Amino acid sequence: MKYIKKTIPSEYYAWAKKWPSDYPLHWDDLDSDSQIKSRMKEGLLKEQGFICCYCEIRINDNNSHIEHFRPRSLFPEDSADYNNLLCSCQKNPPKGEPKHCGNKKGNWYEKDLIISPLEKNCEERFRYTFDGRINPADENDDAARETIERLGLNVKKLTDSRKMILEPFIEELNIKSYADIVSEINRLIEIDS
Numbered sequence: 001m002k003y004i005k006k007t008i009p010s011e012y013y014a015w016a017k018k019w020p021s022d023y024p025l026h027w028d029d030l031d032s033d034s035q036i037k038s039r040m041k042e043g044l045l046k047e048q049g050f051i052c053c054y055c056e057i058r059i060n061d062n063n064s065h066i067e068h069f070r071p072r073s074l075f076p077e078d079s080a081d082y083n084n085l086l087c088s089c090q091k092n093p094p095k096g097e098p099k100h101c102g103n104k105k106g107n108w109y110e111k112d113l114i115i116s117p118l119e120k121n122c123e124e125r126f127r128y129t130f131d132g133r134i135n136p137a138d139e140n141d142d143a144a145r146e147t148i149e150r151l152g153l154n155v156k157k158l159t160d161s162r163k164m165i166l167e168p169f170i171e172e173l174n175i176k177s178y179a180d181i182v183s184e185i186n187r188l189i190e191i192d193s
Helices: 010-017 027-031 036-045 100-107 144-152 155-170 176-187
Strands: 064-068 083-089 126-127 132-135
Touching: 027 036, 036 064, 036 176, 064 100, 083 100, 100 144, 132 144, 144 176
Parallel strands: none
Antiparallel strands: 064 083, 126 132
């Protein structure tokens, strides 16, 4: 999980100003304006560097969906809040593919047991292994453990992908430590890299 710094697009502000100041904006209000929804998604993709908010695989408009961090079924008052919106992978997963990230999370949200990619220290809460798994950085971190489980961050597809990406670097770059891996991964997932 990589920290995402929110930058609210000007189009969102312009759209929100169309409504009375005391009107609580909801997701259904966005459905009436497909152009603003499309622009919002474009903004989300850009601020995330075109990587999934949870598993960090590359995404684009076609293979991603807008994710409500605090689920709209539980928090309707936050359903159109740009600060609650992220882009997650698996827009339309193939039949039989295990769900992960936003699709697996669904309507789950427990404030004390979920780590948000909007938390500045979220990256420090996880460790990656040489075999592509993700684990809590601190074995006593229940929120990291629950987040990994609820988002399916260790499904075979993701661990195989991480392992496949890591293997050449471990050999070519003579990577010997976890710190070397973190440094190289951070370089690779920089926005616009």
